[in-house]
Amino acid sequence: MRFRKSGKNIRFSFRGVGVSFPSASGKIFQAPRTETKAMRVRVFFHDRCFDGAASAAVFSRFYSSKMRPDADFVYTGLAHRASQLFDEAQFDGDENAIVDFKYCSSPRLTWWFDHHQSAFLTPEDARHFQLDRSGRKFYGPDYRSCTKFVAAVTRERFGFEAPELAELVEWADIIDGAQYPNAAAAVRMEAPATQLTLVIEMGPDHDLLARVIRMMTRLPLGDIMKVSDIAALFKPLHERHLKSIDLIRERSRCDAGVVFFDVTGLDLEGYSKFIPYYLFPESVYSVSISPSSFRTKISVGSNPWNTQPRMHNLATICERYGGGGHARVGAISFETGALERARQVAREIVEELSTPA
């Protein structure tokens, strides 16, 4: 039996099982099951992204299986924006991990996995990563999904095997790598993974993502879509999605293989990026402008089902304007209200993509 005073509590413990009582001055009563405090792991993930959520789920399963079975996970989504990406005060876990999002040189960051070409905000960040010797920060730009990258690294380096996560990993690779057999498979959303993607990308709030991540760690995707509130969220989003196909059809034009549309004023935030290729199967690239509450966004993509060779690196083009992404898909965020600037940049990009490099 041991006694210990911690803060306002007096703690009794025997063989690792402890009970805390408030001391005379304290008001808190708690009876934890074990003496050791659970390890708190904060996982930052690419918000509203199937691959971001799935990466967080695979990382969490790895961490509880190979590092600390008693870990408590807290999930925080990160979004690309024109202003500061990280608030270091948020790195308040015993461990802080980032998956599927840019590197951060904070000493409080203990795990990092990303696969984006534009993973480093600055050359200093890239150098900081190269000098890291923790063996816990990994960059896999050749991977189509961060989820598959996390699964591969944790298997090879830490012996983590989770066959029940194979479905999740495969779908993250299909979704993030745009490996659907055709545009219709992506746009019609018949597979549960594609339905869940819609809920993740356009669902109502950020707590939802933390719940979805927890479900991904233990349920097949078909079962997640049967959870009543997830199914209820999907239905109106799907109807809206079907309507968005018609609206984008009205706003789009396709010249020299480049689809352009501007959905300003249409309340179309988060429409499927595959709609332009579904509408214009012959297109090679798409450029679109979509204002939202916190940014004005230019999305630049290439038609995954058009086998014509690509002459342009879209991440490189977007980086020139302060954005980033992958060779075949990129985006630029402007401050809200910078619509004229965004339209000018979009015109320049359409022009550049219409001309062979």
Ligand SMILES: [Mn+2]
């Ligand atoms: Mn990703």
